Amino acid sequence: MDIITIIVLTGITNLTFALYSWQQVSNPESHSACKSWAQAQFIKAFSFIIYAIALLNYSDDLRLIANILILLGCWAEARAYSKLAKTGLNTAYLFAGFILTSAIFSFMHFTSGSGPNHTMIITASVLVAVPLTINVYALYKLSRQHPGSLFPKVLVTVNAFITVLCLVRGTLAIGNPEYIITQALFTNQLFIFATFISGLVNGIGFIGFLKERSDEKLCTRANIDYLTGIYNRQYFEKLTKEQLANGGAFTLYFLDIDSFKSVNDRFGHATGDEILQRFAKLLLQQQEQHSGLVGRLGGEEFGLLLPANTNMNHSDILKHLCKAFAAQGEQVIGEPMSFSLGACSSTEAYTVNDLMRKADVLLYEAKRELYESE
């Protein structure tokens, strides 16, 4: 296929990906890197179209502009991948990289003689390989962060491939005046075609990864209690059921904050919310320390599942929780807070419903005793 046709096709591919990811920017589940990536694709699409026009019109000035835009697009893409993988690479450094590579490119452009020539192929190939190497680094980090996902692996492979291809192309052009972009050399055509295919795979990989992440976020959100950030009743029940089905030995505790209505009535709903959040935080600490499981069952009622073989006695864990919650109450409302509990061991129930019902009955009895003693 003709080189200019492939360049135009590459531009159209970039434009399609740019429009798609730009549309995703408003999706609340989407990643902030989506916007940077869309910007990079717009710049690349524009630059390839300009490049094709420059070659058709034999315009050196347009070719310079197109090449600088290609460099900008590549650095913008490196910025998007750096954001995605949280490499910590500052945008200012990446922008400085763009300015430096553009300055080198412009200098080579004006000193290498008119028209497309092999010196410019060497220069462009080496300079574009710099942001591409940053892409490879960022995407390698991303694939380490998401070992279960195929998309970062595809992205790192395709970016590594195109980086090597750039360097091979640059090396082939050294000392070979025949090597000009418009020449129908097989390796030249192959390079342009490989760029097109890589751009295609790159876009599919990025969009696939974004989609996977947003699905994951939605799924997590559906399982999390909005106020406290811990599992909601439905998911807590599901995980408890799984533990029971797997023959796990544990005790399920139902914890209910005492006189919570009066906190709302006296100090306001926002203070009540804060108490709930602080209690959930204390429970989360127990989950982490003792490989347990916590969830908000509704209102001011929480579930805590502790494995039978914790490194600390269950009653000591609960005493510690009581003390910590009383202290939180002192801090927020100037009075100690307390909770009542009901418990059921996995050896005393066959189904999760049975387990929860037994814990609930004991919790109800504990509450009754509390009111009788007051």
Ligand SMILES: Nc1nc2c(ncn2[C@@H]2O[C@H](COP(=O)(O)OP(=O)(O)OP(=O)(O)O)[C@@H](O)[C@H]2O)c(=O)[nH]1
């Ligand atoms: N601030 C706040 N209050 C909530 C939330 N969900 C439920 N509540 C309130 O929690 C209160 C629960 O009242 P009760 O069931 O009587 O609980 P209590 O006052 O702790 O009484 P006992 O459980 O019997 O000790 C109600 O006033 C609900 O409006 C929430 O998300 N935030």
